[in-house]
Amino acid sequence: MSLMPGRPGRTAALLVPAVAAAHIGPAATWLPGVRLLLCPRLAGVGPPRHIALTFDDGPDPASTPRFLDTLDELGVRATFFVLGEHVVRHPALVRETARRGHELAVHGWTHDRPWRPAPARDAEQVARTVRALRDVCGHRPLWYRPPYGILTSGRWLAARRAGLRPVLWSAWGKDWTAEATPASVRARVAADLRGGGTVLLHDSDRLAAPGCWRATLGALPGLIRDCREAGLTLGPLREHGPPPQGYRHGPTPCP
Numbered sequence: 158m159s160l161m162p163g164r165p166g167r168t169a170a171l172l173v174p175a176v177a178a179a180h181i182g183p184a185a186t187w188l189p190g191v192r193l194l195l196c197p198r199l200a201g202v203g204p205p206r207h208i209a210l211t212f213d214d215g216p217d218p219a220s221t222p223r224f225l226d227t228l229d230e231l232g233v234r235a236t237f238f239v240l241g242e243h244v245v246r247h248p249a250l251v252r253e254t255a256r257r258g259h260e261l262a263v264h265g266w267t268h269d270r271p272w273r274p275a276p277a278r279d280a281e282q283v284a285r286t287v288r289a290l291r292d293v294c295g296h297r298p299l300w301y302r303p304p305y306g307i308l309t310s311g312r313w314l315a316a317r318r319a320g321l322r323p324v325l326w327s328a329w330g331k332d333w334t335a336e337a338t339p340a341s342v343r344a345r346v347a348a349d350l351r352g353g354g355t356v357l358l359h360d361s362d363r364l365a366a367p368g369c370w371r372a373t374l375g376a377l378p379g380l381i382r383d384c385r386e387a388g389l390t391l392g393p394l395r396e397h398g399p400p401p402q403g404y405r406h407g408p409t410p411c412p
């Protein structure tokens with residue numbers, strides 16, 4: 158029997174990049190062009206006359222109530238992708254968000270960057286956030302959007318095991334920067350938004366420049382007017398539906 162020194166080392170050397178690729182490969186969908194091309198449902202593409210309005214990173218008692226009031230004034234309902242660790246700290250705010258007709262969805266338990274594979278931790282954290290939302294609101298969430306939009310294979314599996322559909326976005330306001338203004342957020346969304354799109358905004362500055370949520374809030378009236386003047390209806394993802402039959406942005410149907 159010949160032992161071949163070095164073979165285990167070579168195998169390991171091949172295995173490590175393979176595991177890393179399997180872990181991070183799906184995160185290529187972070188690139189808007191990639192997901193629009195390959196997976197329109199992951200990009201949140203829905204019926205052509207509807208826009209899904211979504212907010213990430215709450216609930217935040219410093220800012221989320223202002224969004225709820227403004228959305229009431231504008232007559233719009235949205236989907237809020239929340240962090241479980243803040244759901245359990247601010248359950249009354251989460252209940253109030255649901256009471257006002259908005260949809261709650263899962264952003265994660267914490268807001269981590271998933272550079273190392275941790276599928277068991279991913280599964281536990283997503284399931285824990287689903288349980289927290291169910292305990293606070295009394296119903297199961299439907300959607301999952303990973304922190305930073307980085308959809309690793311572990312996060313994808315965690316979402317599917319928890320019965321959630323992963324969804325990212327097709328337009329964003331770049332509203333997390335210190336330079337963001339209501340005009341810049343509105344213009345940035347308008348640059349990428351098409352009928353059937355999903356808009357990503359943030360109702361908290363916890364993970365962004367202090368106070369940047371004010372730019373987002375200030376952008377909402379104009380942004381919503383833009384959509385309505387274009388004949389588009391806004392609402393939460395639960396009202397968004399799938400892309401129209403025959404929708405073709407690319408060759409691969411979305412899972």
Ligand SMILES: [Zn+2]
Nearest residue numbers: 213214304305
């Ligand atoms: Zn986030």
